[in-house]
Amino acid sequence: MKSFSLVAAQILVTVMLLGVGFGLHAQPQNQVAYELISEVRSIAPDQAFDVAIKLDPKPGWHIYWINPGDNGQAPRVSWELPEGFTAGEFQYQVPHFVPFQGTMSYGYDDETLFLVTIQPGSDIAETNKLSGKVSWLACDDSICLPGNGNVSLNLPKGDGQLNSKWKSDFQSARDAHPTTVDWSSSYTATEEEIVLHVDLPFEVSVDSEIWVFPTVKKLIDHAQPQKIQFGDKSLRIQTPAGARHHRYEEITAVLRVKNNEGETQHYEFQSARVEQLTEQKFGTEKSRSPFDK
Numbered sequence: 001m002k003s004f005s006l007v008a009a010q011i012l013v014t015v016m017l018l019g020v021g022f023g024l025h026a027q028p029q030n031q032v033a034y035e036l037i038s039e040v041r042s043i044a045p046d047q048a049f050d051v052a053i054k055l056d057p058k059p060g061w062h063i064y065w066i067n068p069g070d071n072g073q074a075p076r077v078s079w080e081l082p083e084g085f086t087a088g089e090f091q092y093q094v095p096h097f098v099p100f101q102g103t104m105s106y107g108y109d110d111e112t113l114f115l116v117t118i119q120p121g122s123d124i125a126e127t128n129k130l131s132g133k134v135s136w137l138a139c140d141d142s143i144c145l146p147g148n149g150n151v152s153l154n155l156p157k158g159d160g161q162l163n164s165k166w167k168s169d170f171q172s173a174r175d176a177h178p179t180t181v182d183w184s185s186s187y188t189a190t191e192e193e194i195v196l197h198v199d200l201p202f203e204v205s206v207d208s209e210i211w212v213f214p215t216v217k218k219l220i221d222h223a224q225p226q227k228i229q230f231g232d233k234s235l236r237i238q239t240p241a242g243a244r245h246h247r248y249e250e251i252t253a254v255l256r257v258k259n260n261e262g263e264t265q266h267y268e269f270q271s272a273r274v275e276q277l278t279e280q281k282f283g284t285e286k287s288r289s290p291f292d293k
Helices: 004-022 164-175
Strands: 032-038 049-057 063-069 076-080 096-100 103-108 112-119 127-139 144-156 185-189 193-199 209-214 226-231 234-240 250-258 264-273 285-288
Touching (some): 032 164, 049 127, 049 164, 063 209, 112 164, 193 264, 209 285
Parallel strands (some): 185 264
Antiparallel strands (some): 076 127, 096 103, 127 144, 185 193, 209 250, 226 234
16 A cells, blocks of 8 residues: 555655646636726715726736636636625736637736726715736746735725826726727527627628627637638627537626728627528628738
């Protein structure tokens, strides 16, 4: 019979090998600078305002979008707020492609603000402390390291005056958000593929670069090309299905449209799952890989 020490050593080696295989270090490491900032200098009772978790990865590192793609994990925050205060969800900027050894993720490699709307109550204190614990996953080209940190700031009761120090930062963050639109869209999902149709209020040039980012995880195979069919004020995007293609009845997606002059627009829309899409004639068809430059 093997001794206890020998068995323990074998278990330790196995755990170490698993850690190397996944490239994930269990001990939190802060490869990301973090800070809580506020768009206002003071809080007016019952008047909503925005704060932001500012994350800034070191050069060569990246953090993740709400749907991280093939790998990764989106940032999170657990709030501790004064009584009567509530916090909304993260408002995400449009992500970049993050390729790694044949897989594709979505994220950010520069300073990124994750805006959150805070709703105070009608009866607030003279000084109000907003606190939270932020966590994230940061990766470079070889490993991923979880990180976390505590953030806080004190804001006095007042008239809700804006903080000029962060004015441009908040505006830049909002400029990087997709435009929310109420477009007609539906999609079909099988084990083989996802086919998404969206009607547009404008024509899209066949020279445009098109990509659809689902906000839900594993709906599509993120590393595979998307085939785009151009119709009369409509697009139909076909791409291999992901492991969770069957889970969703309705999704939110972000459509990227980059014209041949280099101008890029992003639109966020809802799409409902249907059994079959309406037959329609399309003209030009083209395919784009997320690995295309």
